[in-house]
Amino acid sequence: MxxxxxxxxxxxxxxxxxxxxxxxxxxxxxxxxxxxxxxxxxxxxxxxxxxxxxxxxxxxxxxxxxxxxxxxxxxxxxxxxxxxxxxxxxxxxxxxxxxxxxxxxxxxxxxxxxxxxxxxxxxxxxxxxxxxxxxxxxxxxxxxxxxxxxxxxxxxxxxxxxxxxxxxxxxxxxxxxxxDVVGVEIGGCTKNVVAIATGLADGMGFDANARAALITRGLAEITRLGSAKGANPQTLSGLAGIGDLLLTCSSSKSRNYRVGYGLGQGRALEEIQAELGQVAEGVLNAKSVHRMSAELGVEMPISEAVYRLLYEGLSAQDVLRSLTDRHLRGE
Ligand SMILES: NC(=O)c1ccc[n+]([C@@H]2O[C@H](COP(=O)([O-])OP(=O)(O)OC[C@H]3O[C@@H](n4cnc5c(N)ncnc54)[C@H](O)[C@@H]3O)[C@@H](O)[C@H]2O)c1
Missing domain, CATH: 3.40.50.720 (NAD(P)-binding Rossmann-like Domain)
Structure with a gap:
Protein backbone atom coordinates (compact mmCIF):
# COMPACT_ATOMS: atom_id res chain seq x y z
CA MET A 1 0.00 0.00 0.00
CA ASP A 180 -19.40 9.10 15.70
CA VAL A 181 -17.24 11.68 13.91
CA VAL A 182 -18.47 14.65 15.96
CA GLY A 183 -17.94 12.85 19.27
CA VAL A 184 -14.36 11.94 18.36
CA GLU A 185 -13.68 15.49 17.20
CA ILE A 186 -15.15 17.20 20.27
CA GLY A 187 -13.10 14.95 22.57
CA GLY A 188 -9.92 15.80 20.69
CA CYS A 189 -10.22 19.57 20.76
CA THR A 190 -11.64 20.21 24.22
CA LYS A 191 -9.19 18.12 26.25
CA ASN A 192 -6.38 20.57 25.48
CA VAL A 193 -8.23 23.30 27.35
CA VAL A 194 -8.77 21.12 30.41
CA ALA A 195 -5.07 20.16 30.25
CA ILE A 196 -4.16 23.83 30.65
CA ALA A 197 -6.30 23.83 33.81
CA THR A 198 -4.69 20.71 35.30
CA GLY A 199 -1.22 22.03 34.42
CA LEU A 200 -2.15 25.31 36.10
CA ALA A 201 -3.25 23.53 39.30
CA ASP A 202 -0.05 21.46 39.38
CA GLY A 203 2.07 24.56 38.68
CA MET A 204 0.37 26.29 41.61
CA GLY A 205 1.46 23.42 43.86
CA PHE A 206 -1.76 21.42 44.08
CA ASP A 207 -1.62 17.67 43.63
CA ALA A 208 -3.58 14.54 42.76
CA ASN A 209 -6.92 15.56 44.33
CA ALA A 210 -7.20 18.76 42.29
CA ARG A 211 -6.08 17.00 39.10
CA ALA A 212 -8.65 14.20 39.50
CA ALA A 213 -11.42 16.73 40.19
CA LEU A 214 -10.53 18.81 37.13
CA ILE A 215 -10.33 15.77 34.85
CA THR A 216 -13.66 14.41 36.06
CA ARG A 217 -15.53 17.71 35.96
CA GLY A 218 -13.74 18.48 32.68
CA LEU A 219 -15.18 15.30 31.19
CA ALA A 220 -18.65 16.33 32.41
CA GLU A 221 -18.49 19.66 30.57
CA ILE A 222 -16.93 18.10 27.44
CA THR A 223 -19.76 15.56 27.38
CA ARG A 224 -22.34 18.38 27.71
CA LEU A 225 -20.79 20.16 24.72
CA GLY A 226 -20.54 16.94 22.71
CA SER A 227 -24.20 16.12 23.37
CA ALA A 228 -25.25 19.62 22.28
CA LYS A 229 -23.31 19.06 19.02
CA GLY A 230 -25.03 15.71 18.44
CA ALA A 231 -22.30 13.37 19.71
CA ASN A 232 -23.02 10.06 21.40
CA PRO A 233 -22.01 10.67 25.06
CA GLN A 234 -20.55 7.13 25.14
CA THR A 235 -17.87 8.19 22.65
CA LEU A 236 -16.58 10.61 25.25
CA SER A 237 -16.16 7.74 27.71
CA GLY A 238 -13.84 6.11 25.17
CA LEU A 239 -10.30 6.60 23.89
CA ALA A 240 -11.05 9.85 22.08
CA GLY A 241 -12.72 11.28 25.19
CA ILE A 242 -11.63 10.28 28.68
CA GLY A 243 -8.63 8.41 27.22
CA ASP A 244 -7.13 11.49 25.62
CA LEU A 245 -8.19 13.66 28.56
CA LEU A 246 -6.31 11.45 31.05
CA LEU A 247 -3.20 11.45 28.87
CA THR A 248 -3.12 15.17 28.18
CA CYS A 249 -4.05 16.29 31.67
CA SER A 250 -1.47 14.32 33.57
CA SER A 251 1.76 14.41 31.61
CA SER A 252 4.44 17.03 31.12
CA LYS A 253 4.82 15.63 27.58
CA SER A 254 1.66 17.60 26.75
CA ARG A 255 2.39 21.12 25.50
CA ASN A 256 -0.96 22.28 26.83
CA TYR A 257 -0.29 20.92 30.30
CA ARG A 258 3.11 22.66 30.19
CA VAL A 259 1.49 25.97 29.23
CA GLY A 260 -0.81 25.68 32.25
CA TYR A 261 2.03 24.58 34.50
CA GLY A 262 4.15 27.58 33.54
CA LEU A 263 1.22 29.96 34.06
CA GLY A 264 0.59 28.37 37.47
CA GLN A 265 4.18 29.18 38.36
CA GLY A 266 3.58 32.80 37.44
CA ARG A 267 5.43 32.78 34.10
CA ALA A 268 4.26 34.76 31.06
CA LEU A 269 2.40 32.97 28.25
CA GLU A 270 4.70 34.38 25.55
CA GLU A 271 7.79 33.08 27.33
CA ILE A 272 6.30 29.58 27.75
CA GLN A 273 5.18 29.43 24.11
CA ALA A 274 8.62 30.55 22.89
CA GLU A 275 10.26 27.84 24.98
CA LEU A 276 7.93 25.15 23.57
CA GLY A 277 8.76 26.15 19.99
CA GLN A 278 5.60 24.33 18.79
CA VAL A 279 1.94 25.23 18.74
CA ALA A 280 0.08 24.53 22.01
CA GLU A 281 -3.32 24.17 20.41
CA GLY A 282 -5.19 24.50 23.70
CA VAL A 283 -4.44 28.22 23.64
CA LEU A 284 -6.40 28.56 20.38
CA ASN A 285 -8.93 25.90 21.40
CA ALA A 286 -9.75 27.87 24.56
CA LYS A 287 -11.05 30.68 22.36
CA SER A 288 -13.08 28.44 20.07
CA VAL A 289 -14.50 26.31 22.90
CA HIS A 290 -15.48 29.51 24.74
CA ARG A 291 -17.36 30.79 21.68
CA MET A 292 -18.90 27.43 20.82
CA SER A 293 -20.20 26.84 24.36
CA ALA A 294 -21.67 30.37 24.44
CA GLU A 295 -23.40 29.82 21.09
CA LEU A 296 -24.86 26.49 22.18
CA GLY A 297 -25.69 27.66 25.71
CA VAL A 298 -23.55 24.96 27.35
CA GLU A 299 -22.08 25.59 30.78
CA MET A 300 -18.31 24.89 30.73
CA PRO A 301 -16.82 26.49 33.87
CA ILE A 302 -13.31 25.01 33.58
CA SER A 303 -12.89 25.93 29.91
CA GLU A 304 -14.37 29.35 30.63
CA ALA A 305 -11.88 29.95 33.45
CA VAL A 306 -8.98 28.95 31.16
CA TYR A 307 -10.28 31.32 28.48
CA ARG A 308 -10.40 34.19 30.97
CA LEU A 309 -6.90 33.31 32.19
CA LEU A 310 -5.46 33.39 28.66
CA TYR A 311 -7.46 36.22 27.12
CA GLU A 312 -8.86 38.41 29.88
CA GLY A 313 -5.93 38.60 32.26
CA LEU A 314 -7.54 36.59 35.09
CA SER A 315 -4.84 35.51 37.56
CA ALA A 316 -4.20 31.87 38.46
CA GLN A 317 -5.60 32.52 41.94
CA ASP A 318 -8.75 34.06 40.46
CA VAL A 319 -9.18 31.04 38.16
CA LEU A 320 -9.11 28.81 41.19
CA ARG A 321 -11.54 31.05 43.05
CA SER A 322 -13.92 31.19 40.08
CA LEU A 323 -14.16 27.39 40.22
CA THR A 324 -14.35 26.83 43.97
CA ASP A 325 -16.72 29.75 44.67
CA ARG A 326 -19.28 28.67 42.07
CA HIS A 327 -22.81 27.96 43.25
CA LEU A 328 -23.09 24.57 44.88
CA ARG A 329 -24.89 22.01 42.77
CA GLY A 330 -25.59 18.31 42.33
CA GLU A 331 -23.04 16.23 40.46
N1 LIG B 1 2.21 15.71 18.60
C1 LIG B 1 1.39 14.80 19.09
O1 LIG B 1 1.78 14.03 19.99
C2 LIG B 1 -0.01 14.68 18.57
C3 LIG B 1 -0.75 13.56 18.90
C4 LIG B 1 -2.05 13.45 18.46
C5 LIG B 1 -2.60 14.45 17.66
N2 LIG B 1 -1.86 15.54 17.33
C6 LIG B 1 -2.48 16.56 16.49
O2 LIG B 1 -1.84 16.54 15.22
C7 LIG B 1 -1.85 17.85 14.65
C8 LIG B 1 -0.45 18.23 14.25
O3 LIG B 1 0.32 18.28 15.44
P1 LIG B 1 1.90 18.13 15.48
O4 LIG B 1 2.24 17.84 16.89
O5 LIG B 1 2.38 17.19 14.44
O6 LIG B 1 2.32 19.62 15.12
P2 LIG B 1 3.76 20.19 14.88
O7 LIG B 1 3.76 21.56 15.36
O8 LIG B 1 4.78 19.20 15.39
O9 LIG B 1 3.90 20.17 13.29
C9 LIG B 1 3.00 20.76 12.44
C10 LIG B 1 3.55 20.64 11.01
O10 LIG B 1 2.60 21.22 10.15
C11 LIG B 1 3.28 22.03 9.24
N3 LIG B 1 2.45 23.10 8.75
C12 LIG B 1 2.05 24.20 9.42
N4 LIG B 1 1.34 24.99 8.59
C13 LIG B 1 1.31 24.36 7.41
C14 LIG B 1 0.73 24.67 6.18
N5 LIG B 1 0.01 25.78 5.99
N6 LIG B 1 0.91 23.82 5.17
C15 LIG B 1 1.60 22.67 5.35
N7 LIG B 1 2.18 22.30 6.50
C16 LIG B 1 2.02 23.16 7.52
C17 LIG B 1 4.48 22.57 10.00
O11 LIG B 1 5.51 22.99 9.10
C18 LIG B 1 4.87 21.38 10.83
O12 LIG B 1 5.81 20.58 10.18
C19 LIG B 1 -2.44 18.77 15.73
O13 LIG B 1 -3.80 19.00 15.47
C20 LIG B 1 -2.31 17.97 17.02
O14 LIG B 1 -3.30 18.28 17.95
C21 LIG B 1 -0.57 15.67 17.76
Missing part, protein backbone atom coordinates in the same frame (compact mmCIF):
# COMPACT_ATOMS: atom_id res chain seq x y z
CA UNK A 2 1.29 3.46 -0.91
CA UNK A 3 0.43 6.26 1.51
CA UNK A 4 0.91 10.02 1.82
CA UNK A 5 1.30 12.11 4.93
CA UNK A 6 0.62 15.84 4.63
CA UNK A 7 2.45 17.59 7.48
CA UNK A 8 5.87 16.48 8.74
CA UNK A 9 5.46 17.63 12.34
CA UNK A 10 5.69 15.25 15.28
CA UNK A 11 2.39 13.52 14.66
CA UNK A 12 2.57 13.25 10.87
CA UNK A 13 6.08 11.83 11.11
CA UNK A 14 5.15 9.32 13.83
CA UNK A 15 2.10 8.08 11.89
CA UNK A 16 4.12 8.00 8.66
CA UNK A 17 6.61 5.80 10.52
CA UNK A 18 3.81 3.43 11.62
CA UNK A 19 2.76 2.93 7.98
CA UNK A 20 6.31 2.86 6.58
CA UNK A 21 7.32 0.38 9.30
CA UNK A 22 4.93 -2.09 7.65
CA UNK A 23 7.12 -1.87 4.55
CA UNK A 24 4.85 0.45 2.59
CA UNK A 25 6.25 3.35 0.58
CA UNK A 26 5.09 6.52 2.36
CA UNK A 27 5.62 10.01 0.94
CA UNK A 28 5.67 12.82 3.51
CA UNK A 29 5.15 16.47 2.51
CA UNK A 30 5.37 19.72 4.43
CA UNK A 31 5.30 23.39 3.54
CA UNK A 32 8.55 23.74 5.49
CA UNK A 33 11.62 22.05 3.96
CA UNK A 34 13.45 21.77 7.30
CA UNK A 35 11.70 18.69 8.77
CA UNK A 36 11.82 17.02 5.34
CA UNK A 37 15.57 17.54 4.98
CA UNK A 38 16.54 15.38 7.96
CA UNK A 39 14.12 12.62 6.98
CA UNK A 40 15.76 12.51 3.54
CA UNK A 41 19.37 12.61 4.63
CA UNK A 42 19.47 10.70 7.90
CA UNK A 43 16.04 9.02 8.34
CA UNK A 44 15.40 11.32 11.28
CA UNK A 45 13.09 14.29 11.80
CA UNK A 46 15.71 16.34 13.61
CA UNK A 47 13.30 19.19 14.30
CA UNK A 48 10.29 17.40 15.72
CA UNK A 49 11.44 13.89 16.72
CA UNK A 50 15.20 14.14 17.20
CA UNK A 51 17.12 10.96 17.93
CA UNK A 52 14.37 8.59 16.73
CA UNK A 53 15.31 6.50 13.67
CA UNK A 54 12.61 6.41 10.99
CA UNK A 55 11.98 3.60 8.49
CA UNK A 56 13.77 4.16 5.15
CA UNK A 57 10.46 3.66 3.31
CA UNK A 58 9.31 7.03 4.75
CA UNK A 59 10.34 9.33 1.90
CA UNK A 60 10.24 13.15 1.97
CA UNK A 61 8.59 14.77 -1.06
CA UNK A 62 8.64 18.54 -1.49
CA UNK A 63 6.12 18.49 -4.38
CA UNK A 64 2.57 17.94 -3.04
CA UNK A 65 1.25 16.64 -6.39
CA UNK A 66 3.99 14.01 -6.56
CA UNK A 67 3.46 13.10 -2.90
CA UNK A 68 -0.24 12.42 -3.55
CA UNK A 69 0.15 10.68 -6.89
CA UNK A 70 -1.01 7.05 -6.67
CA UNK A 71 -1.65 7.24 -2.93
CA UNK A 72 -4.05 4.71 -1.41
CA UNK A 73 -4.30 6.46 1.98
CA UNK A 74 -3.91 10.19 2.65
CA UNK A 75 -3.15 11.35 6.19
CA UNK A 76 -3.68 15.04 6.97
CA UNK A 77 -1.49 16.02 9.95
CA UNK A 78 -1.23 19.81 10.00
CA UNK A 79 -2.28 22.05 12.91
CA UNK A 80 -5.98 22.98 12.94
CA UNK A 81 -5.29 26.59 11.91
CA UNK A 82 -3.59 25.32 8.70
CA UNK A 83 -6.18 22.69 7.71
CA UNK A 84 -8.25 24.98 5.46
CA UNK A 85 -5.17 26.32 3.62
CA UNK A 86 -3.77 22.82 3.12
CA UNK A 87 -7.15 21.41 1.99
CA UNK A 88 -7.49 24.26 -0.56
CA UNK A 89 -4.04 23.47 -1.87
CA UNK A 90 -4.64 19.71 -2.05
CA UNK A 91 -8.27 19.55 -3.18
CA UNK A 92 -7.61 19.06 -6.91
CA UNK A 93 -4.70 16.70 -6.27
CA UNK A 94 -6.35 14.26 -3.85
CA UNK A 95 -6.92 10.74 -5.19
CA UNK A 96 -10.54 9.58 -5.51
CA UNK A 97 -11.96 6.54 -3.73
CA UNK A 98 -9.27 6.24 -1.03
CA UNK A 99 -9.50 7.18 2.67
CA UNK A 100 -8.50 10.74 3.58
CA UNK A 101 -7.74 10.63 7.28
CA UNK A 102 -7.40 13.80 9.35
CA UNK A 103 -5.40 13.31 12.53
CA UNK A 104 -5.67 16.98 13.48
CA UNK A 105 -7.39 18.01 16.70
CA UNK A 106 -9.00 21.42 16.94
CA UNK A 107 -11.76 23.82 15.96
CA UNK A 108 -11.28 26.59 13.39
CA UNK A 109 -11.32 29.78 15.45
CA UNK A 110 -13.12 32.14 13.02
CA UNK A 111 -15.86 29.75 11.89
CA UNK A 112 -16.11 27.36 14.89
CA UNK A 113 -16.01 24.50 12.39
CA UNK A 114 -14.56 21.16 13.40
CA UNK A 115 -11.99 19.62 11.04
CA UNK A 116 -14.66 17.45 9.37
CA UNK A 117 -16.73 20.58 8.72
CA UNK A 118 -13.70 22.45 7.34
CA UNK A 119 -12.84 19.54 5.03
CA UNK A 120 -16.45 19.18 3.86
CA UNK A 121 -16.51 22.92 3.24
CA UNK A 122 -13.41 22.85 1.04
CA UNK A 123 -13.23 19.44 -0.62
CA UNK A 124 -15.50 18.37 -3.51
CA UNK A 125 -18.60 16.37 -2.56
CA UNK A 126 -17.37 13.09 -4.07
CA UNK A 127 -14.52 12.97 -1.53
CA UNK A 128 -16.74 13.44 1.57
CA UNK A 129 -17.63 9.74 2.03
CA UNK A 130 -13.91 8.93 2.23
CA UNK A 131 -13.13 11.24 5.15
CA UNK A 132 -11.92 9.66 8.41
CA UNK A 133 -10.75 11.10 11.73
CA UNK A 134 -8.13 9.51 13.97
CA UNK A 135 -7.92 10.61 17.59
CA UNK A 136 -7.19 9.29 21.07
CA UNK A 137 -4.46 9.14 23.72
CA UNK A 138 -1.28 9.23 21.65
CA UNK A 139 1.92 11.15 22.20
CA UNK A 140 3.81 11.22 18.90
CA UNK A 141 7.14 10.47 20.54
CA UNK A 142 5.83 7.22 22.07
CA UNK A 143 4.28 6.09 18.78
CA UNK A 144 7.49 6.90 16.89
CA UNK A 145 9.40 4.72 19.37
CA UNK A 146 6.96 1.83 18.77
CA UNK A 147 5.34 2.02 22.19
CA UNK A 148 1.87 0.53 22.81
CA UNK A 149 -0.93 2.90 21.77
CA UNK A 150 -4.67 2.62 21.11
CA UNK A 151 -6.73 5.19 19.17
CA UNK A 152 -10.18 5.66 17.63
CA UNK A 153 -10.81 6.08 13.91
CA UNK A 154 -14.20 7.60 13.12
CA UNK A 155 -15.84 7.86 9.71
CA UNK A 156 -19.45 8.34 8.68
CA UNK A 157 -19.00 5.42 6.33
CA UNK A 158 -18.01 2.44 8.48
CA UNK A 159 -16.13 0.82 5.58
CA UNK A 160 -13.71 3.77 5.44
CA UNK A 161 -13.04 3.59 9.21
CA UNK A 162 -12.30 -0.12 8.78
CA UNK A 163 -9.83 0.53 5.92
CA UNK A 164 -7.96 3.10 8.03
CA UNK A 165 -8.04 0.77 11.05
CA UNK A 166 -6.46 -2.04 9.04
CA UNK A 167 -3.89 0.26 7.45
CA UNK A 168 -2.59 1.55 10.80
CA UNK A 169 -2.87 -1.67 12.80
CA UNK A 170 0.48 -3.02 14.03
CA UNK A 171 1.44 -5.07 17.12
CA UNK A 172 1.95 -1.77 18.99
CA UNK A 173 -0.68 0.50 17.39
CA UNK A 174 -4.31 -0.56 17.85
CA UNK A 175 -7.10 1.50 16.24
CA UNK A 176 -10.77 1.01 17.18
CA UNK A 177 -13.51 2.13 14.79
CA UNK A 178 -16.48 4.45 15.34
CA UNK A 179 -19.06 6.21 13.22
Missing amino acids: QATVVGAGSWGTALGAVLAGKGWPVAIWDIDPVPLAGIGTSNENTRYLPGIPLPPTLRPEADLAKALDGSQLVVLAVPSHAMRIVAERAKDLLPTGVPICSVTKGIEVDTLMTMSEVLEDVLPLHLHPYLAFLSGPSFAVEVAKGMQTAVTVAASWGRVAKLVQEAFHTPYFRPYTST
